[in-house]
Amino acid sequence: MRIQTIMRVVGQVLFVLAAFILIPFFFGLLDERVPYYSFPVTSLMTGVLGLLLYRFGTKSNTYSLRDGFLVVSSTWILASIFAALPYYLSGIFDSYIEALFESVSGITTTGGTMIDDVSALPRAFILWRGLTNWIGGMGMIVLVLSFLRNLGTGMASLVEAEASVPRPGIVLPRIRSVAGNLLRIYLVFTTVCTLLLWVAGVGIFEAINLTFSTVATGGFAPMTGSLFRYADSYAVSIILTVFMILAGGNFAVYQSVWQRGIKEIWHDYEYRIYLITLSIGSTLVLISLAVDEGRIVGTHFSDAIFTLVSMQTGTGFSIVDYNLWPSLGQMVLFMGMFFGGCSGSTAGGLKIIRIIILAKSSVSYLRKAIHPDMVQMVRLDGYVLPNKWLQITQQFFFLYMLVFGISCVIIAATGVSVGDTLPLVAGSLGNVGLAFGTYGPTETLTILSPVAKLVCIVDMLLGRLELFTLLVLLHPGFWRGYFAKTGKGYQRFDGHRKNATRTV
Numbered sequence: 074m075r076i077q078t079i080m081r082v083v084g085q086v087l088f089v090l091a092a093f094i095l096i097p098f099f100f101g102l103l104d105e106r107v108p109y110y111s112f113p114v115t116s117l118m119t120g121v122l123g124l125l126l127y128r129f130g131t132k133s134n135t136y137s138l139r140d141g142f143l144v145v146s147s148t149w150i151l152a153s154i155f156a157a158l159p160y161y162l163s164g165i166f167d168s169y170i171e172a173l174f175e176s177v178s179g180i181t182t183t184g185g186t187m188i189d190d191v192s193a194l195p196r197a198f199i200l201w202r203g204l205t206n207w208i209g210g211m212g213m214i215v216l217v218l219s220f221l222r223n224l225g226t227g228m229a230s231l232v233e234a235e236a237s238v239p240r241p242g243i244v245l246p247r248i249r250s251v252a253g254n255l256l257r258i259y260l261v262f263t264t265v266c267t268l269l270l271w272v273a274g275v276g277i278f279e280a281i282n283l284t285f286s287t288v289a290t291g292g293f294a295p296m297t298g299s300l301f302r303y304a305d306s307y308a309v310s311i312i313l314t315v316f317m318i319l320a321g322g323n324f325a326v327y328q329s330v331w332q333r334g335i336k337e338i339w340h341d342y343e344y345r346i347y348l349i350t351l352s353i354g355s356t357l358v359l360i361s362l363a364v365d366e367g368r369i370v371g372t373h374f375s376d377a378i379f380t381l382v383s384m385q386t387g388t389g390f391s392i393v394d395y396n397l398w399p400s401l402g403q404m405v406l407f408m409g410m411f412f413g414g415c416s417g418s419t420a421g422g423l424k425i426i427r428i429i430i431l432a433k434s435s436v437s438y439l440r441k442a443i444h445p446d447m448v449q450m451v452r453l454d455g456y457v458l459p460n461k462w463l464q465i466t467q468q469f470f471f472l473y474m475l476v477f478g479i480s481c482v483i484i485a486a487t488g489v490s491v492g493d494t495l496p497l498v499a500g501s502l503g504n505v506g507l508a509f510g511t512y513g514p515t516e517t518l519t520i521l522s523p524v525a526k527l528v529c530i531v532d533m534l535l536g537r538l539e540l541f542t543l544l545v546l547l548h549p550g551f552w553r554g555y556f557a558k559t560g561k562g563y564q565r566f567d568g569h570r571k572n573a574t575r576t577v
Contacts, residue, residue, distance in 0.1 A: 076555045079143050081130025086148045087123030090155065091116045093208060094201075097159070101197035109197050111162035119155045139551065142542050149538060153177045156205055165198060170526055171519070177530045179205030181537035182419060184292020184389035184506030185529070187519050192297040196278065202293045203285035209537070210289020210320070210419040211259045215252045255324050258331075262288045266316045273308040287313055290320045290419045292389025292506045299514055304392040310375045313390065314382050321386035321414030322347060342454045347415050347425045354381045354405050354412075361402035377402075385409035387421035389506030391514035403509060407496055410503045421504030421536050423473060429453065430466045472540050477502055480528050487522040501532040 098112035136144070156176035157169065166172040171187040178185045179202055188194065191202075263284055270280035282295035294300055303309040319327075326344055329337040338344050358377040363369045376393045383390045384406045395406060413422015430451070437449040451458045480498045485491060489511075496508040497518075512518055521529070535543055545551055 075140075075557070077129065077131040078133040078136070079130070079140060079147065079555075080126040081132060082136075082144050083147045083151065084123040084126030084128075084130055086144075087119050087126065087151065087155075090152055090208075091120035091123060093204060094119060094155070094159070096204060097197040097201040100200055101195065104196055107195065107197075109159070109163060109195065111159040112197070112201075114162060115155055115158040118158070122151075139545075142545050142551075143555075145538065145542050146546055149180065149534060152208075153180055153534070156180055159198070159201060163198070165194070168523075170523055170530075174518070174526050174530055175202070176205060177533050178506065179291065179293060180209035181504050181533040182206055182209050182289045182291035182387065182421070183501060183504045183533045183537075184286070184387075185500065185508075185518050185533075186293065186506075187517060189517050189519060190297050191294065199282060199295045200278075203282035203291075203295060206289040206291025206293050207263070207285035210285075210291060211256060211324075215255055254328050258324055258327050259288065262316060262319060266312065269312045270309065273306070273312060275303075275309060283313070284316075286390075287316045287388065288320050288419065290317060290386045290388040290414070290421070290504075292383075292387075294390065299391045301392060304372075304376075307375060310379050310392060314375075314379050317382050317386050317388045317390075318348075318351065320388070321382075321418050321420040323415040323417040325417045326415075343415050343426050343429060346429055350412055350425065351382055351385060354385060354409055357405045358398075358402045361399045361405070365399040365402075381406060381409055384505060384507065385412050385420075385422070386414050386418075387503055387505045389500075391507060394513065394515055396509060396513040396515070407499065407509070410496070410499045410505050413503060423470065423503075426453075427466050427469060430458065430463065431470060433458075434463050434467070469540060472544065473502070476532065476535060476540065480532050483528050484525045487525045489521070489525060497529070498532060501529040502536040504533060504536045 094112055094116040098109060098116070101107050101109045101112070153173065153176050156179065157172040160166050160172035160175055161169050166175070166187065174185075175187050177183070184206070191199065194202075266284040266287060267277075267280050270283055271277055275283065279295050282293070283300075285291065286293045286295075296302065300309075300313075322338075322344055323341065326337060326341050329341075355378045358381050359369070359373055362373045362377060379390075379392055380395055382388070387410075395403060411423055412428060413424050414420025416424050416426040418424075430453070433451045433453070437451050440447065441449050451463060477498055480502065481494050484498060485494045489497065493508070493510045493512055496510070497512050500506055500508045500512075507514060511520075518526070518529070
């Protein structure tokens with residue numbers, strides 16, 4: 074059965090996750106002299122399931138994009154389920170739904186929390202929160218490809234399934250090598266950010282956890298009250314702002330920078346637009362604050378830039394209560410939730426590349442309306458974008474807004490006001506974690522109903538996996554051939570789909 078090849082890969086991923094789960098256990102033994110048994114129990118359960126899947130799976134050297142969708146979806150769902158068990162088994166949460174919300178929020182790098190007093194948590198669990206951010210930031214598939222050497226030649230489909238963002242000019246002939254390079258860049262950012270925060274006066278434990286959440290644009294702060302305590306520390310604010318911007322950029326561009334120099338950042342059209350949107354957004358927020366108070370105060374600069382960058386990259390840190398800001402500033406922050414970062418980054422949202430494609434295709438259609446016979450081509454970085462990519466981007470935007478609308482209706486039906494619902498859903502679907510009003514930077518999400526929490530959980534997963542990866546599993550035809558006793562059914566299905574046309 075074709076499903077057995079999927080089982081084997083998922084089993085290997087679970088092995089790696091089981092190893093990560095043991096890290097806070099050993100930290101608890103060394104730091105607090107307390108054995109938190111929920112970690113080894115969870116690690117054992119994860120490892121046993123991984124062993125069973127690996128044992129009854131079969132090896133394959135080729136994977137289709139459809140296989141990639143199933144592997145990535147299964148991996149993220151199972152990882153979220155197991156990552157919640159340490160919270161639940163230890164009694165941190167009485168409800169498994171809340172524990173699942175916390176784990177999904179961590180692994181999808183959203184950053185919304187169900188914990189009212191983070192500082193009261195044992196340090197082993199604070200570390201686990203940071204680790205879930207860090208693991209999910211680079212993407213578990215990229216991390217696993219860097220560790221494992223026997224996944225075959227078709228593994229590019231796994232990476233493509235996890236980051237399904239159209240981008241011209243990207244060729245990955247040695248995907249395992251590329252994954253290793255991306256992981257090394259991720260580790261360099263992690264190391265440098267930790268050291269700089271430590272030099273700036275942040276305790277080493279807080280520095281490590283802040284870095285985990287920053288380079289992953291995750292937003293899990295290792296203390297209660299987000300980062301309000303660092304509101305007057307310009308050094309910490311600058312360090313975190315720089316690394317949030319770096320984390321929201323395309324990691325493949327950083328690989329080019331390493332090979333050909335810093336000029337590669339400005340040569341990348343998407344990265345230029347990304348920096349321009351951050352600059353414009355920060356300026357608008359700064360103007361709103363200046364107009365509101367009638368003057369510009371020194372703290373306005375750091376508050377405006379930090380908060381806008383945190384919102385747009387989906388990091389979700391806050392050093393000030395932006396609920397008190399004027400409407401213009403709040404609206405700019407709200408719009409930033411949708412923009413997101415670059416493709417190939419740890420950020421959420423629509424992604425800048427899609428905004429660019431939508432804008433360019435809209436201009437092309439307007440020109441076509443004026444000159445019907447003119448041949449219109451949408452170009453990006455010197456490449457002509459295929460019509461297929463334009464259609465995929467437009468379809469993604471439609472599905473994004475459809476999911477956004479449906480989620481808003483369901484959550485509003487639970488009694489949440491419209492003003493609270495819109496930013497709450499935008500923050501979940503965009504993997505930001507922050508919202509406004511009742512669920513603003515000074516509050517947690519514990520008061521949400523179980524139904525609203527489940528909707529946010531689904532939205533966080535959909536946003537992190539770029540919608541298509543999960544939604545395609547709902548199509549009945551997706552599963553055809555996976556459970557056949559031979560591979561023939563699968564091959565016939567793929568071949569049929571390649572040549573078939575269908576009228577809707």
